Amino acid sequence: MPPKGRIVVNEMYCKGCELCIASCPQEVLALANDHITAKGYHPATIIAEGCTGCAICSIVCPEAAITVYREKTGANRIPA
Amino acid sequence: MALNESEMETMVYERPEALTNGITHYCPGCTHGTAHRLIAEVIDEMGLRDKTIGVASVGCSVFAYNYFDFDFVQAPHGRAPAMATGVKRVLPDRIVMTYQGDGDLASIGMAEIVHAAARGENISVFFLNNANYGMTGGQMAPTTLPGQKTTSSPNGRDVETQGYPIKVSELLSTLDGASYVVRRSLHDAKNIRLAKKAIRMAFETQVRGLGFSMVELLSICPTNWGMTPLNSLQWLEEKMVPYYPLGDYKVHPAVAEIKI
Numbered sequence: 001m002p003p004k005g006r007i008v009v010n011e012m013y014c015k016g017c018e019l020c021i022a023s024c025p026q027e028v029l030a031l032a033n034d035h036i037t038a039k040g041y042h043p044a045t046i047i048a049e050g051c052t053g054c055a056i057c058s059i060v061c062p063e064a065a066i067t068v069y070r071e072k073t074g075a076n077r078i079p080a
Numbered sequence: 081m082a083l084n085e086s087e088m089e090t091m092v093y094e095r096p097e098a099l100t101n102g103i104t105h106y107c108p109g110c111t112h113g114t115a116h117r118l119i120a121e122v123i124d125e126m127g128l129r130d131k132t133i134g135v136a137s138v139g140c141s142v143f144a145y146n147y148f149d150f151d152f153v154q155a156p157h158g159r160a161p162a163m164a165t166g167v168k169r170v171l172p173d174r175i176v177m178t179y180q181g182d183g184d185l186a187s188i189g190m191a192e193i194v195h196a197a198a199r200g201e202n203i204s205v206f207f208l209n210n211a212n213y214g215m216t217g218g219q220m221a222p223t224t225l226p227g228q229k230t231t232s233s234p235n236g237r238d239v240e241t242q243g244y245p246i247k248v249s250e251l252l253s254t255l256d257g258a259s260y261v262v263r264r265s266l267h268d269a270k271n272i273r274l275a276k277k278a279i280r281m282a283f284e285t286q287v288r289g290l291g292f293s294m295v296e297l298l299s300i301c302p303t304n305w306g307m308t309p310l311n312s313l314q315w316l317e318e319k320m321v322p323y324y325p326l327g328d329y330k331v332h333p334a335v336a337e338i339k340i
Contacts, residue, residue, distance in 0.1 A: 005092070013095075017109030017309045023269055041108065058093040059269045062113030063104065064120075068092040 004071040005053020009044050013065035016041035020057035020066065026050040029057060096120035098129050100149045105140075109309025111266040111299040112140055115208055116147055118276045119177070122283055123150065128175050133167050135160040137180035137189070140215045141208065144179050158189015161196035164203045175286055177204040182223040183213040186246050190222075193252070197292045200257030204282040205294040207248060210301040211320060218304025222246040225323055230304070245323065249296045253329035260285045260293035261330040265321055267298070267313045274326075277340075284338050291332070298324055 007029075014037060021029045021044060028050045031042040044057075044066075053070030098120035106112045123129050129150050136144040136154040145152035155163035160178035168176040185193050185207050196203065212230050213219040219232040223245050227236040237245075249263040260282055264275035275297055282293035298320050300312035307315060 005089075010095070013103060015108035019109055019309055019313070022310050039103070053089075053092050055093045056269045059272050060114070062106070062110055062117070064095040064099055064113070064117045067094045069089045070092045071089045 002052050003073060005051045006069050007046060007051060007053075007057060008067045008069075010065045010067070011037045011043045013063040014041060014043040015039065015063060016043060017062065018044070019060045019062065020044050023056050023060045025054060025056060026052060096124045098123045098149050100147055102146045104147055105143060107301075107303045109300065109302050109312065110140075111210075111297070112208060114266050114272060115179075115206060115275075115297050115299065116144065118272070118279050119179070119206060120148065122276060122280045126280070126283055126287070128283065128287075131173065132175040132177065133171070135164045135167065135176065135178040137178065137184035138215075139181040139184045139213070141179050141181055141184075142215070158184050158187070158192055160184070160189065161192040161201070161203065161205065164205075165196055165199070165201045168201060168203050172202075175204070175283065176202075177206060177283075177286075179206050180208070181214065182207070182209045182211065182248075183216075183221045186222040186248050190246075193248075193294075194255070197252045197258045197261075197294070198255045200259070200291040202286055202289055202291055203293075204286050205292075206279065206282070207294055207296045208299045209248070209296055209320075209324065210299040211245075212301055212304050214301045214304055218301065223248075223324075225319060228319075247324060249294070249324075249329045252294060257292055258294065258330050259291035259332040260335045261296075262294075262328045263296040263298070263324060263326050265298040265316065265326055267300070267316045267321075271326070280340055281335070281338065284340060285335050288334075288338065290334050293335075296324075298326075 028048040030047045032045040055068040058066040134152040220230040265271045285293040302312040
């Protein structure tokens, strides 16, 4: 099972340059064409299941707009 | 057993603390932002934020002081290495970096950078090379490729009348005062990782007092090149990287021993 992750795109910073979309190995990113940011760009967003939290999108993001989370598995999981 | 969010997942990446909350004025896709982010990440990782002083250049990066959350000054017209020299000599315990573009460093400030390197000033220079003058509207710079069309070379750079591009890393690597001179690119995730490592090495060189360090970063300028950010990255990889080969041009033996 590949690890599961998710990203949060800060729409204050995202300028819709699409670099993260092109670099996503899972191809689960796209521009959100249903809304625009305060600066007038369509921001990047996750459009499908399959994010592994690999963080490549955050490495190529010129605006440091992406926060990446990865689900803990097995021994890394601390019970509540 | 119910797990709350922080126990369920780990944060893999978040915006570095050494960046302010400011929204950059850079065009979408501009790798200035990438370079800012890498420098901020390295400063956070090394815990240098309280004692770093940056010197911004003239050009698009003139407002860098609005985006980095540490002390910053701005030096007009290529004088960043001269100002950094003064700052470092007065405050030798601080980490002093300059952040310069190719119009600033390779043209109007060529004398300053060459002499700062020749003197072996203990500063770190980050040199963004995007093959044109970005801020003023995409004119031909010393780093513009032969045949490259810019607003001031509409038929492409003609080397017979306009000369050849200056390869700054190669040039500075001939100076005995320079300790760490490398060229990296920002066109894909792998090269961005390598660039970050080089930025780390530049700061490590300075922390150890080993002298002048410079990292040249090949960058894109989508607006002035007239391309989308993605096409710009492709152009960088296909056209700029062959002309400006990536690699280590000068690594002093003492720097080569640094393990990080």
